[in-house]
Amino acid sequence: MLIRIPRRGDPKQSEITPERVYRARRDILKGSGALAALAAIRTNALPSDWIDSKGYAKHEPAPDLEITPSPYTTQYNNFYEFGTDKDDPMRHADAMTIDPWSIEVTGLVAKPGKYAIEDVLAGIDLEERIYRLRCVEAWSAVIPWVGFPIKKVLDKYEPLASAKYVKFTTYLNEDEMRGTRSFFSSIDFPYIEGLRLDEAYHDLAIFAVGMYGDELLNQNGAPFRLVVPWKYGFKSIKSIVKIELMERQPPTTWNNSAPQEYGFYSNVNPEVDHPRWSQASERVLGSGLFARNQPTLMFNGYADQVASMYEGMNLRRNY
Numbered sequence: 001m002l003i004r005i006p007r008r009g010d011p012k013q014s015e016i017t018p019e020r021v022y023r024a025r026r027d028i029l030k031g032s033g034a035l036a037a038l039a040a041i042r043t044n045a046l047p048s049d050w051i052d053s054k055g056y057a058k059h060e061p062a063p064d065l066e067i068t069p070s071p072y073t074t075q076y077n078n079f080y081e082f083g084t085d086k087d088d089p090m091r092h093a094d095a096m097t098i099d100p101w102s103i104e105v106t107g108l109v110a111k112p113g114k115y116a117i118e119d120v121l122a123g124i125d126l127e128e129r130i131y132r133l134r135c136v137e138a139w140s141a142v143i144p145w146v147g148f149p150i151k152k153v154l155d156k157y158e159p160l161a162s163a164k165y166v167k168f169t170t171y172l173n174e175d176e177m178r179g180t181r182s183f184f185s186s187i188d189f190p191y192i193e194g195l196r197l198d199e200a201y202h203d204l205a206i207f208a209v210g211m212y213g214d215e216l217l218n219q220n221g222a223p224f225r226l227v228v229p230w231k232y233g234f235k236s237i238k239s240i241v242k243i244e245l246m247e248r249q250p251p252t253t254w255n256n257s258a259p260q261e262y263g264f265y266s267n268v269n270p271e272v273d274h275p276r277w278s279q280a281s282e283r284v285l286g287s288g289l290f291a292r293n294q295p296t297l298m299f300n301g302y303a304d305q306v307a308s309m310y311e312g313m314n315l316r317r318n319y
């Protein structure tokens with residue numbers, strides 16, 4: 001794979017742009033046993049060595065959050081391309097080819113093109129962002145992502161003034177993705193999602209390339225996914241191969257599938273129930289014996305940062 005998460009003392013991403021260098025460093029990593037150390041970190045709740053790590057800007061709205069141990073967030077997933085059971089992504093997502101990976105940037109941008117992921121990431125510093133994740137199915141987790149604001153990528157390709165929305169598309173390969181071969185799937189593929197451009201430019205909206213201080217696993221949307229913490233999890237589209245700037249609101253997968261159940265905005269809102277689930281509270285993943293329910297917060301706890309974007313909007317109608 002091609003994304004390397006910088007650790008303490010490593011040079012910054014911007015200092016290691018050429019692909020050759022990435023690959024050489026990967027090989028060094030393999031030989032040094034560091035990969036085994038990273039794998040061990042994955043099974044711990046709190047990798048201590050990156051909390052104060054110089055390589056990341058630790059992000060503000062996080063300190064009080066208890067990180068969900070990684071086995072829960074890497075073995076209980078929604079990634080319908082690999083099946084609808086929660087352990088299907090863990091069992092089948094390794095079939096997905098993530099190296100090489102390129103991302104097409106298209107639509108209303110000054111610099112459209114199909115770019116290798118190394119080029120997309122070049123010059124962008126990775127940060128750690130510890131965010132709540134709230135699935136519309138009423139479970140939640142807290143995940144330490146490694147990523148960077150979406151705006152850093154968008155700015156690179158220069159959206160035109162006429163661009164008002166951005167659409168994202170997931171990789172699709174029927175040979176590698178067993179869930180996409182089913183005739184009875186509840187959703188169409190490729191998976192698509194979208195944001196209003198001001199939402200995409202919000203500092204909390206990130207592209208993630210890692211979690212728990214390590215590369216993303218395929219089941220979590222490697223090598224490049226969206227994370228929008230104030231919206232239901234289905235907005236955080238995985239394994240992105242296309243970014244399109246548009247004038248009109250793009251169609252989105254779950255809204256296409258069941259428009260009465262899933263809206264375009266999908267902001268976390270404990271006061272607006274899903275037809276089949278109350279959204280007032282959530283089950284916290286990983287609480288095991290002490291299985292815990294907690295009240296769901298407006299905008300998933302990020303109201304102070306994001307509520308102003310929806311001022312004057314009827315949030316019951318724009319669900």
Ligand SMILES: Nc1nc2c(c(=O)[nH]1)N[C@H]1C(S)=C(S)[C@@H](COP(=O)(O)O)O[C@H]1N2
Binds near residue numbers: 078
């Ligand atoms: N391409 C794609 N992206 C997707 C999904 C999916 O099925 N396919 N599921 C979504 C849902 S419903 C959730 S809750 C989150 C889960 O992310 P995680 O498995 O990394 O926790 O991914 C979202 N992104």
Ligand SMILES: [Mo]
Binds near residue numbers: 078135136137232233
């Ligand atoms: Mo979800």
